[in-house]
Amino acid sequence: MKKVLITYRLKPEGLKTLEGEYDVTLPTERSYFTKEEVLEMIPDYEVLVPNFSFYTDREIMDRAVKLELISNFGVGFNNIDVDYATKKGIVVTNIPNSTREPTAEFAFALLLAAGRRIGYYDRKLRTPEGVSWGVYAEGGMPVYGKTLGIIGMGRIGQSLARRAVASGMGIIYHNRNRLDKAIEQQYNARYVTFEELLRTADYISLNAPYTPQTHHMIAAEQLNMMKPSAVFINTARGSMVDEKALAKALKESKIWAAGLDVFENEPHILPELLELDNVVLAPHAATRTIEDRINMSIEMTQNIVGFYEGTYSVSRVN
Template identity: 45%
Template sequence: MNKAKVLVLGGLREEALDDLKQNCEVTMGPVGHRMDDDYEWVVDHIAGYDGLIAPKMTIDKKILDNAKNLKIISTYGVGFDHIDVDYAKQKGIVVSNCPKSVTRPTAELALAMILACARRLHFYDHSLREGAFLDVNEYDNQGFSIEGKTLGILGMGRIGQLVAQFGQMLGMNIIYHNRHQVATEIEDKVNAKYVDFDTLIKESDFLTIHLPATDETEHIIDSDVLKKMKSTAFLINVARGSLVDQMALVKALKTAEIAGAGLDVLENEPHIDEELAALDNVIMTPHVGSATHVARQNLTKEASENIISFFVNGKALNQVD
């Protein structure tokens, strides 16, 4: 029996592809600095492959129309907004993602952002690099404690639940809003209270977002929402840049409508807004939620398991379409 042909993009960890190589015929694609740099190469070569592992490259109708034999796409992460899932479904192509491997590292980064914002790490680091050893006896140079503060979680999935656990361990009060209220046992585990969207926005001292990028969630945090937040509140986004109206956020940060922000994702990645970058009350990282050695190893294995399960067992794991 001929093995399925699988194209792997994005420079994944080859040492974690052993199981995939045993079950499928694997080709490693080009590795550009940005995934979409190799878009045309994929358009020209995708026709011969049955499976595809695609980290963040745009997989649109042009690629899907050229993918004459393609039966399954596995992302290299939990997000799949870079794939035209509806069109893939029309063509009978399964799309699956990797939710397990990104949960802990992304939740850890959200926690790191909360602590970095509260303790003003960017402000202190920036000041020292400019030669100013601040007098922290001055009120304006002091940070904020998080014990007893309210952690608001927008999106109570795997990542949101783990962030809630972290917040509970640090003595924070946990409130959340989700499309549907989660099970009582989950709420009890982290002592979380379900609230409506407006209450979440108004009461959170730290508002952290854990939603997928969809038409419904685009700019869910806009100028009106930012105006409702406490002037002492911090916004944390380790999900997708499109969830926040970045221009409105810049204005809110510059005018002290909110105290600060921690952003792992930007609206127009990889472009960095100059106004945003100039602010001392925002800390940014270049979309590194899953960027740990262990997480990337696990992601490669999870993406491989999606493909193997489909071709060996006839059913994809983590199917999203």
């Protein structure tokens, strides 16, 4: 029986696929295992399931003498040294299907909230000064009729585009590879250079994977290219954005607003951002509903069972 080490206490409803056939270890005292605990246990395990915030590095893989599979609980896999896993012959999988719609949904929620000032109104109405109720006072930015620039037009980007089109937005996108014409036509999406996207989009959403190449891809230079009316959304990974430069751009109204679910040093948020009225902040919660977390667990377990038994398709990243 293969031994599976799960670093976070996932709900049993999502782990039924493994029942009886796999020997599963979950944290019981705390909601998660520390790195030290994982280092101690890992030599006995064939499968490791890291939570997206658990960094699976060389040290862990060197101790993991039996490890065959890292079944990541997340779609982004920047928490895993995949190159090293590949060298050691360890397969790495991720969960793109169960995370697709919730993440696009949350990105669009942040987009609407940042544009139409939902977070601002809700906060300010609860303070003694309140918000003006005047016809033009403290108004938002329209979404209908505006252009959404999507950086990274993969599964999540396309699900976001579907929502945006139905909301009256036009779509431009930038991607490593241009999409098939049929997909472009589905969203009436136009492929543009990164710079054209930054210069012309009204709303900009980051939906690309984090890699060393995408580190700080949005920094002062890119923020300066954006319109003063631009709204920037990040539900991908915090390290793709120079957070200090973004806070400065927002503070100086170089761009109009931002909606952020991810940060450079989670769970730490740059204090400057916490002071700004033109940003909507969320605690890496794009897939955080009980139903979605269970669906993610199911997809994660199917990667394990599919890997060993061939009964499910497996989303391999190496």
